[in-house]
Structure formats: C-alpha cells, structure tokens
Amino acid sequence: MIEVYETQRAMRSMRRAAMQRGVVAILDVGSSKIACLVLRFDGSDVLGDGTAAMAGQAGFRVIGAATTRSRGVRFGEVETMAETERAIRTAVQAAQKMAGIRVDHVIACFSGGDPRSYGLVGEVDVAGSVVSEDDVSRVLSACDVPEIGQGRDVLHAQPVNFALDHRSGLSDPRGQMGSKLATDMHMLTADSACVQNLVHCVRRCDLELAGICSSAYASGHAALVEDEQELGAACIDMGGGATGVSIFIKKHMIYADSVRLGGDHVTGDISMGLQVPMSTAERIKTFYGGVVATGMDDREMIDIGGDTGDWEHDRRAVSRTELIGIMRPRVEEILEEVRVKLDAAGFEHLPSQQIVLTGGASQIPGLDGLASRILGQQVRLGRPMRVQGLPQAATGPGFASAVGLSLFAAHPQDEWWDFELPVDRYPARSLKRVVKWFKDNW
Amino acid sequence: MRKVRAGQKTAKADPAPSRWAYRFERLMLTPVFRKVLRVGLPFVATLLLGLAFFSDEQRRDAVVLGLADLRAEFEQRPEFMVKLMAIDGAGGEVAEDVREIVPLDFPLSSFDLDLERIRADVTGLEAVKAASVQVHSGGILQIDIVERQPVAVWRHYEGVELVDGEGVAFKALESRKARPDLPLLAGEGATDALPEALSLIGAAQPVAARLRGLARIGERRWDVVLTRGQKIMLPEERPVQALERVLALDAARDLLARDVAVVDMRLAGRPTLRISEEAVKQRRKARAIEVGTEQE
Numbered sequence: 139m140i141e142v143y144e145t146q147r148a149m150r151s152m153r154r155a156a157m158q159r160g161v162v163a164i165l166d167v168g169s170s171k172i173a174c175l176v177l178r179f180d181g182s183d184v185l186g187d188g189t190a191a192m193a194g195q196a197g198f199r200v201i202g203a204a205t206t207r208s209r210g211v212r213f214g215e216v217e218t219m220a221e222t223e224r225a226i227r228t229a230v231q232a233a234q235k236m237a238g239i240r241v242d243h244v245i246a247c248f249s250g251g252d253p254r255s256y257g258l259v260g261e262v263d264v265a266g267s268v269v270s271e272d273d274v275s276r277v278l279s280a281c282d283v284p285e286i287g288q289g290r291d292v293l294h295a296q297p298v299n300f301a302l303d304h305r306s307g308l309s310d311p312r313g314q315m316g317s318k319l320a321t322d323m324h325m326l327t328a329d330s331a332c333v334q335n336l337v338h339c340v341r342r343c344d345l346e347l348a349g350i351c352s353s354a355y356a357s358g359h360a361a362l363v364e365d366e367q368e369l370g371a372a373c374i375d376m377g378g379g380a381t382g383v384s385i386f387i388k389k390h391m392i393y394a395d396s397v398r399l400g401g402d403h404v405t406g407d408i409s410m411g412l413q414v415p416m417s418t419a420e421r422i423k424t425f426y427g428g429v430v431a432t433g434m435d436d437r438e439m440i441d442i443g444g445d446t447g448d449w450e451h452d453r454r455a456v457s458r459t460e461l462i463g464i465m466r467p468r469v470e471e472i473l474e475e476v477r478v479k480l481d482a483a484g485f486e487h488l489p490s491q492q493i494v495l496t497g498g499a500s501q502i503p504g505l506d507g508l509a510s511r512i513l514g515q516q517v518r519l520g521r522p523m524r525v526q527g528l529p530q531a532a533t534g535p536g537f538a539s540a541v542g543l544s545l546f547a548a549h550p551q552d553e554w555w556d557f558e559l560p561v562d563r564y565p566a567r568s569l570k571r572v573v574k575w576f577k578d579n580w
Numbered sequence: 581m582r583k584v585r586a587g588q589k590t591a592k593a594d595p596a597p598s599r600w601a602y603r604f605e606r607l608m609l610t611p612v613f614r615k616v617l618r619v620g621l622p623f624v625a626t627l628l629l630g631l632a633f634f635s636d637e638q639r640r641d642a643v644v645l646g647l648a649d650l651r652a653e654f655e656q657r658p659e660f661m662v663k664l665m666a667i668d669g670a671g672g673e674v675a676e677d678v679r680e681i682v683p684l685d686f687p688l689s690s691f692d693l694d695l696e697r698i699r700a701d702v703t704g705l706e707a708v709k710a711a712s713v714q715v716h717s718g719g720i721l722q723i724d725i726v727e728r729q730p731v732a733v734w735r736h737y738e739g740v741e742l743v744d745g746e747g748v749a750f751k752a753l754e755s756r757k758a759r760p761d762l763p764l765l766a767g768e769g770a771t772d773a774l775p776e777a778l779s780l781i782g783a784a785q786p787v788a789a790r791l792r793g794l795a796r797i798g799e800r801r802w803d804v805v806l807t808r809g810q811k812i813m814l815p816e817e818r819p820v821q822a823l824e825r826v827l828a829l830d831a832a833r834d835l836l837a838r839d840v841a842v843v844d845m846r847l848a849g850r851p852t853l854r855i856s857e858e859a860v861k862q863r864r865k866a867r868a869i870e871v872g873t874e875q876e
Contacts, residue, residue, distance in 0.1 A: 224596035344602075
C-alpha cells in the first residue's frame with residue numbers, strides 16, 4: 139500500500155503544480171471518442187456577478203475543447219497503444235490550439251479495467267482526549283485492506299464516514315472528544331495493466347499525468363445534482379464500449395462498477411441485423427433509433443443503402459419498427475446488467491433510489507421509459523452541469539465524464555493519500571520521522 | 581445514398597498529427613519560446629548583421645561619411661542659409677566695431693551660427709548696452725543694438741572718457757572739447773556716485789555759465805569747480821542742500837561774483853570763505869589807509 143500512497147501522492151503534487159501554473163488538461167479516454175478539455179484556473183471561486191462558488195463549477199474556465207474518434211480503445215480499455223496515442227495526440231493538439239496555450243499536465247479518466255469496489259473499516263483508540271490529524275491518519279492506515287488480487291491498482295480510496303465512539307456520520311472528526319475513532323473507506327481498484335497502458339499512452343504524448351480517475355465517478359460528479367449526491371442516487375454512464383455504474387450518498391461515492399456493454403454493441407447488432415457497415419449502422423442508429431415502437435413506426439421506411447452495384451441490395455429499406463426490434467433487446471440487456479450490478483451493491487436499501495442516465499448512449503429516444511421499467515421508478519436523463527466556457531458542442535450527456543473530471547480537478551475529494559502517513563508507517567530511518575520527532579518533542 | 585456511400589469509405593486511417601508535428605506545435609505554444617522567437621531572434625539577427633557589417637573599417641567610415649554628407653546637404657539647403665547681417669540701433673562707429681567682432685563669411689548655414697555667443701560678444705562691447713540677435717526669414721542675421729547714451733565726461737589721470745547713466749565709461753575722447761555740451765566730472769570714483777553728481781549739476785543751474793565741472797575728492801565728497809578757479813567744497817552728507825545754500829547766498833549777496841577763492845561748506849554748522857591773496861592785500865591796504873587817516 140505504501141507504493142500506491144507514494145504514486146498517488148506524486149500525482150497529487152503534480153496536480154497542485156498544474157493548478158499553480160493555472161492550466162490543466164482533462165482527458166476522457168472513451169471507447170467511441172476521446173475528449174480533451176483545457177481548463178484555466180483563475181483562482182477566483184466567485185463568478186463575475188458576485189455569485190459564490192456554485193457546487194464547484196466556479197474557479198476555472200474551459201478554454202479549449204476537442205474531441206476525436208477513438209480508435210484503439212475497446213470496452214474502455216486501451217487495446218492498440220499506437221492508435222490510442224495518435225488519438226490522444228489529435229485531441230490534445232486541437233484543444234491546445236483552441237486554448238492557445240501549451241498544457242503539460244493531464245488528468246485522465248477511463249471506464250474499463252473492471253473496477254471493483256471495496257468497503258474498508260478501520261478502528262483505533264484516540265491517542266489523546268481530542269481527535270487530532272494524526273489520529274485520522276492512523277485510522278485510515280488501520281483499515282484492513284482486503285485481498286484485491288494480483289495486478290490491480292487502487293484508483294480511489296476515500297474516507298466516506300467517520301464514527302467516534304457511538305456517534306457515526308461525522309465528516310470531519312478532528313477536534314472532537316472521544317476515545318475510539320472508526321472510519322469507513324471506499325476503495326476502488328482497477329486492472330493495473332489497463333492503468334499502466336493508459337499512463338504509457340499519455341506519457342508518450344509528452345504529457346504528465348496529474349491524476350487518474352474512474353469515469354463512473356467523474357460522470358456521477360457531473361450528472362448528479364447536489365441533493366441527489368446527498369440523499370443517494372445511482373449514475374449510469376452509458377458509453378460506447380462500457381457502461382459505468384456509480385452510487386453516491388452523502389456526497390461520497392460508495393460503489394462503482396462497470397458493465398462491458400455499451401452503445402457500440404447496439405450499433406453492432408444493427409450492423410449484423412441489417413447487413414450494413416458499422417458506419418451506416420451508427421448513422422441509422424443516431425437518426426432513427428429508439429426503443430419504444432409505435433404504430434407510426436411501421437410505416438416509416440428507412441433506406442439503408444449500400445454500394446455493391448446490385449440494385450436490389452442497394453435499394454433495401456427497413457421499417458423503423460424493425461430497427462427498434464433490433465435495438466431494444468440489446469438496450470434491455472445493458473439495463474438488466476446494470477440492474478444486476480445495482481442489486482449486488484444493495485441499491486434498494488438506500489433511502490433515495492434516484493437513477494440518472496447519462497453518457498452518449500443515453501440519448502436513445504424512449505430510453506428513460508424503458509429504464510424505469512427495469513431499474514425503478516425514479517429515472518431521469520442527466521446532462522452534465524454547465525461549466526464556464528464549455529462550448530455548446532460539448533454540453534451533451536456524452537461529455538458527462540469530461541465535465542465531471544474538470545469539477546474533480548478543481549475540487550478534488552479527500553482521498554486516503556491526502557492525509558499524512560502516520561509516523562509508524564514511514565519507512566525506517568526516514569528523515570520525515572526525525573523531523574516529526576523534533577516537532578513533537580520541542 | 582451518395583452520402584452513405586461516401587461515409588462507407590473507412591479503411592483509411594483517421595488523420596492524426598505525427599509525433600514531430602505534435603511536438604513542434606507544443607513548442608510553438610510555449611510562451612517563453614514564442615517570446616524568444618518573436619523578440620529575441622529578430623533582435624539577435626539584427627545585432628549580428630549590424631556587427632558583421634560594421635566590423636569592416638572601410639564600411640564604417642563610408643557610413644559615417646554618408647551621414648555627415650547627408651547632414652551637410654540638409655544644412656546647406658537655401659532655406660537655412662544666412663546671406664547678410666543687418667545691424668540696427670548702432671551708430672557707424674559701433675556698427676563698425678560689431679562687424680569687426682563678428683567675423684562671419686556670408687553666405688552661411690544658420691546651423692553654424694551660435695547666436696548666443698554672437699550676442700555675448702556684441703554685448704561685450706562697452707558702447708553696447710543691450711543686444712538681441714535673430715535670424716530672420718529671408719536669410720538675414722538681425723542684430724538689434726541699444727547704445728549707451730553719454731551723460732557726462734569723466735576726466736581721470738589716464739584720459740577723458742564718456743560716461744553713461746549707469747556710470748559706465750565707454751568711450752575715450754581726444755579732449756574734453758570734443759563734447760563741450762556735457763558736464764565734466766573729475767577724480768577717481770567719480771562715476772560710482774554718478775546720480776549724486778547729476779543732481780548736483782541740476783542744482784547748479786543758476787551758475788551753469790560759470791560751471792567748469794565737479795571734482796570727486798578722496799572718493800567721498802564733491803567739489804564744484806567754477807571759472808576763475810573758484811571752488812565750492814561740499815560735505816559728504818546732503819551736498820545738494822549745501823550747494824543750494826551757497827547759491828542762495830550768491831543770489832542774495834552776489835557771493836560768487838566777489839573775489840572768493842573757496843566756499844567751504846564741509847562743516848554745515850560753520851561755512852567758511854577763503855578769499856584770494858590779491859583780495860587779502862587789497863583789504864590790508866584799504867584798512868591801512870583807514871587807520872592812517874584816523875591816526876592823523
């Protein structure tokens with residue numbers, strides 16, 4: 139765990155350096171597109187008209203935005219390094235050009251890597267009568283780490299809850315009287331190879347990685363409004379190759395998972411079902427797609443075309459009902475899988491069961507009706523929050539994780555590595571230990 | 581249908597910048613690099629070119645010469661040429677002196693004229709009270725001179741000079757007779773008390789016909805010298821009043837017409853007369869005659 143701590147701390151200091159320079163890039167590496175936003179931090183948490191910081195949207199401004207088709211990514215994981223690198227280069231260069239400034243630090247997010255959530259519990263006796271920062275560090279270190287398996291990396295480790303003696307639900311126990319401090323921590327791990335591949339791609343573009351994040355977490359930040367995050371809600375980020383699920387309560391993510399199914403599978407079904415190329419299938423899906431067929435749709439014929447030279451083949455047409463008949467089972471399957479994940483997480487026990495659908499694939503007409511049948515009554519379609527300077531083209535639900543990542547960049551949540559390591563966990567003969575001893579004794 | 585067909589051609593890879601193009605663009609977006617490119621590079625290039633050009637002695641000289649030529653050509657333009665000098669307010673003699681002291685070869689560029697120096701030179705002449713020097717349009721160097729006006733003739737042991745109202749001796753005379761219209765002052769320091777002398781001359785109007793001049797005695801008081809060697813010695817303090825007393829006495833008793841050598845007014849409380857030797861003898865003789873007749 140020490141290595142995780144060190145690498146994450148290194149990324150944090152990188153992020154701080156980027157904030158000091160005032161420019162940082164956001165990179166959303168998705169299966170269908172790679173989006174890059176360039177943020178400028180002007181240091182003011184107040185908007186021009188005297189409005190105070192609004193849920194973290196103030197304090198930065200998007201000065202460059204670019205997207206490009208993602209080529210080497212499947213299921214949210216890097217599949218072809220060179221292609222991914224080229225795509226990242228394209229996106230970063232275009233965003234830099236729009237911003238007119240060079241960026242060196244990048245915060246990236248990805249949806250693959252089979253994320254797994256763990257709930258950790260730690261408990262220590264408070265050293266003095268009052269909880270100090272050192273006690274918080276100790277209790278975080280005292281969490282018993284479960285077996286996360288070989289070749290997995292910790293992406294997030296956030297203290298969700300603190301309990302002091304019999305009182306639970308504390309967000310900041312420092313300075314309170316008590317004798318026994320306990321904490322609940324949420325840890326998210328991902329496949330280490332996926333993370334390393336992404337890191338390598340970013341490095342090859344001469345960029346420094348200032349943070350890495352799960353896109354389920356980022357889109358939850360962007361798509362859930364404040365009271366949903368507080369009362370409990372699930373964010374379903376339906377991407378191209380993977381669908382992310384994240385559950386929030388009390389403004390903390392308590393669970394995240396992903397389903398390796400997404401909009402690309404729907405396109406694939408259309409392509410196979412109608413015998414058309416993927417690009418035509420994608421076009422037909424976005425223009426005529428849907429999940430609820432009506433009588434009207436029987437009469438709406440869609441030319442699906444082709445350029446074989448065979449007149450009969452090239453003049454084919456299908457009714458929209460047929461198209462919906464192809465799409466619906468796949469969408470249902472995705473939602474069923476999500477349902478399974480939510481059930482596994484115990485979502486039904488949450489006080490509020492709001493479900494927010496976001497991501498590019500959530501734009502299928504009629505999806506909210508279908509989702510409310512499968513997932514529960516409280517379903518809405520979510521778009522990312524508005525942030526300053528975001529171009530109109532980048533305000534759709536497909537940019538939820540990019541926008542969420544910029545909010546995260548501006549106001550990161552406390553993670554385990556944001557706290558000082560307790561003294562006894564330092565490596566032996568550490569200089570810090572000496573300094574600490576001097577501080578404590580003089 | 582056409583559109584769809586066009587969209588189907590996907591075998592070609594999407595465009596992406598090459599690594600070097602990407603790096604180059606990032607470099608060009610670096611603010612410091614851009615500044616260096618925009619300011620530093622032209623500066624250094626110009627500097628190097630300039631240094632390379634001027635490192636050759638011959639070219640350096642050529643440039644300096646060219647600049648000098650250009651300057652001369654500009655200065656020699658007809659608009660800036662001064663063709664003649666006009667002197668106003670000076671008599672022939674002074675004008676002659678001025679022409680002598682300002683030796684200029686016309687025509688001449690006005691850039692070569694140091695007007696302030698010419699003015700200083702002209703003002704340095706003693707006969708000139710004030711002067712202004714201007715270059716007028718049409719190429720005329722105009723020198724306006726205010727001459728000193730003589731108010732008295734001053735005789736001292738080096739000669740005879742004219743004195744103006746400020747007490748400045750400015751012109752030597754051959755003799756006093758050259759300016760008989762002006763009063764004569766004599767003695768060292770006479771010009772220092774010139775206003776007093778002028779008021780004395782004014783007060784001596786009743787005897788103007790007999791007035792020879794004023795003499796400064798010991799650089800502190802005046803003697804009024806009249807014809808026949810008569811002298812009125814005046815005190816340091818209030819000499820005009822003392823002179824008026826004497827003139828009043830003259831008007832009443834015809835004092836100065838008599839054979840008096842000196843009227844000594846130096847002590848205001850005790851005016852003294854000195855009569856001439858001849859008069860003393862005459863007086864004794866007269867008295868002896870008187871005494872003799874009484875004795876007989």
